[in-house]
Amino acid sequence: MAFLQLQKDLEKLTGSAKLSDAVQDVDKVIDLLTAAREKVASANNPHTTNLTLAKLQNPIKEQLDVLNSNLRHVYKAQNEFNKALKNALPKAQGTLPTEHDPMESHSTLINRAIVMHLLREGQFGVASTFINEAQQQPESPQRPRPTQIRQPESQPSDSEFHPVMSPEYLPPTDAIITDADIPSDLTAFHSQALQSSFADMYSILSALKAHNLLPAISWARENCVELEARGSNLEFELCKLQFIWLFKGPEINGLPNTSENGVQGALQYARENFGRFQHRHLREIRQLSAAIVYSRNLADSPYSSIFDISAAFDEVSASFTREFCSLLGLSAESPLYVAATAGALALPQLVKYNSKTKAKGTEWTTANELAFETPLPRSMMYHSIFVCPVSKEQTTESNPPVILPCGHVLAKESLHRLAKGSRYKCPYCPSEGAVKDAKEIIL
Incomplete structure (x- = not known):
């Protein structure tokens, strides 16, 4: 219901208040001034100039009044839609911690992604x-001034491509x-091959x-x-x-x-x-x-x-x-688009979890994994989540899943804890083997 109402408010905004009307009003004022200037220039007579300017006052005043009226309608409609937008969107419960920004030290990587x-x-x-x-930094002999990216003649303009997709x-x-x-220095993106x-x-x-x-x-x-x-x-x-x-x-x-x-x-x-x-x-x-x-x-x-x-x-x-x-060794979708979309989908769950843990006086201390399931579309699931059946912990980059020759899969750390020296016994079947024979797998 909220979405349908928001859609109606948007249609009302686009249908009743248009900046194009204000632009047309400005064009009419310009046309009046241009016509008066040409008339004065062609007459070359002080009397004609005074008469033309006198006749110009009322039309200009009327057009400016119409312009201001149209702009007021635009501002009013925008304010009403802004209120409707705030009412339609759910308010976030709780706040996210701000004392630490994990991406603060990775500004170069973020800029590259952008x-x-x-x-x-x-x-x-x-x-x-x-x-x-x-x-933009103080110029030095070591850092050349960035040059403009070349816009190919056959390349469509920026406005023709705005995919959401x-x-x-x-x-x-x-x-x-x-x-x-694609090095860390952003000037390399002026590379002719890349463009x-x-x-x-x-x-x-x-x-x-x-x-x-x-x-x-x-x-x-x-x-x-x-x-x-x-x-x-x-x-x-x-x-x-x-x-x-x-x-x-x-x-x-x-x-x-x-x-x-x-x-x-x-x-x-x-x-x-x-x-x-x-x-x-x-x-x-x-x-x-x-x-x-x-x-x-x-x-x-x-x-x-x-x-x-x-x-x-x-x-x-x-x-x-x-x-x-x-x-080209690139993903089919923009990593920035995927990360931003996935983050926006996960944010409400994260805010909700953070507010509840704060109310209970507990903290989220789990490293390298979320403490709750994040609802993401299947297109954004790039790997499976594996929980070790022995330790009951989710595998990570430093503790990946490994497959034993018998076909059972454990976390790497669990295998080393079960091993006696260089050999192990599978906890799920009678098979035994050497730790070196276990292979890391990617799910």
Whole structure:
């Protein structure tokens, strides 16, 4: 209910009070002044000047009154929405400890994460400003003045990309980003290779957004060896979607009505490109070819699901992002975005736990783990949580899980406590073995 009311308040704000009206009022004032100036300049007569200025007073006053009235409506609507927003959001119970900031000594890492996020989002201008302001120190011979990040001519403007998603997109480049490209010094983010990678990314994703698959297919073909080594089907998925897009014909895809479009164009494309995929995708290729029989009535055919591409371009964009990021050694999503989102989801639980422990006079002393379960979506769960069945404690980086030759898993410290010298006996089966034979595992 609170959300629905908040949505209504937002619609009321956007519908009744618009800054655009105030801008139009200002434009009208400017037009009146401009017309008066031209009239005075053309007349070149003191009498005409005085008369023009006298006639100008009332219209200017009326327009300024209208402007002030519109601005008052905007301020009033914003204040009302601000009150509604405060009422709709739940108030946090308790406060978080402020005497210690665990990230205080890691400002450089935080700045790096922010810059990387801005670059991944295509916000090159903002990233440049952030780097320059973060690096503002007294100039010295050892530290060069930061230069402006180059905005590629083909790169869309910052305002065109503001993903929430956003899933983050990343495309091709001949230069591989390594740790040397992302050092602690923020000026290194002016690296031409780094900027070029992200600029190329948006070039391909812009094409995908416009249903142009050819740049993405070209990139996948150039990197086919690495993609196949990873077991990726990205190149085939792109070619498959291109076949279906051509198959739909000019009425749907908007491409020129030539022999390279429609069913005949799709068949020609299949002959030229599907041969190299037969060893892995023969069944799917046969289905695509057999669908030609039902070209006049695909919706009622057995292949209707294959040719339903309502979400196909979004899905292939996400796959492209994931594979490209992987080849560059980057995560598919911005680490800053994931950390901020996960933190926002976990914060209410942390505040609640902290207030309760403070009320009971107890303290949270557990290291390297939370004392409660944090509800996070499955997409943000990157590893399993393992609790040692012997010690009943959760494993950590310094005390990882290890698997014994018999298949049972314990915490490393538990194994060493059970061991007598260099040998141990499994607490769950009769097996015995050497401590050195236990292997650390990642869940």
